[in-house]
Amino acid sequence: MTVTRVYLVDDNDGFRDSTAWLLETAGFEVESFASGAAFLEAYAGNRHGDASECLVSDIRMPEMSGLQLQDELGRRGIQLPLVFVTAHGDVPLAVEAMRKGASNFLEKPFSEQALVDALRTALANARNRGSGGGMANELLAKLSPRERQVLDLVVASKPNKIIADILGISIKTVELHRANMMGKLGVRSLPELMKVALGHG
Incomplete structure (x- = not known):
């Protein structure tokens, strides 16, 4: 079984240490960095x-x-699933980060389970994009680009209001996209939708 490596970047020593311990307890291999520059230096550029x-x-x-850091990764062509952790006042920044392709953002303080779930979902999404998800990928191919964006944000556990903010559309339009998307995928509940989205459909 492949060990999942998590790169943890945070300038707060206490938060970094406690989060690294939490992730290691959950079975991840963790490398911690006090700054984005330190991470970029350590992460092989090729x-x-x-x-x-x-x-x-x-x-x-x-x-x-x-x-x-997210912009620099993009410039270097490094495609790592990215989960941001943020204080409450930084939510508009986190919304911008998701517009640019981050997998998720969690507001501090968050539970151990919320972080582990966010990481597993981000990794499953990356795997599903990189390889054939069989039947699930055939279903997902039916979605419009906008429906696909809405789906990714639903999978990231974002409520309709946040999805509307990220995509610059109304909540009603989000609801319409969700209904159309579920119809096209032939699912009736959120758990069924998650299974298809993560390639298990």
Whole structure:
């Protein structure tokens, strides 16, 4: 079984240590960094990320913010599933990060289960995009690009209001996309939708 490596970037020593311990307890291999620059220096530049690696980063840090780190990864062609952790006041920044392709964001303080679930979902999404999900991929191919965006945000456990903010559309339009999407995928409940979205349909 592949060990999943999580790269943890946060300038708060106490938070970094406790989160690394929590993730190691949950079975992840963890490498911690006090800054985005330190992570970029350690992460081999010729790697493009694989299905067993994920990045967890704070949004607001001195020198290089989480958003700047995200931009730099994009410039270098490094495609790591990215989960942001953020204080309540940083939610607009986190919404911007998801517009740019982050997998999820969690508001501090969050539960151990919320972080583990966010990481597993981000990794499953990355795997599903990178390889054929068989029947699930055939179903997903029926979705419009906008419906696919809505689906990714539903899978990331975002409520309709946040989805509307991220995509710049009304809550009613989000609800319409959700209804159309579920019809096209032939599912009637959120658990069924998650199974198809994560390639288990």
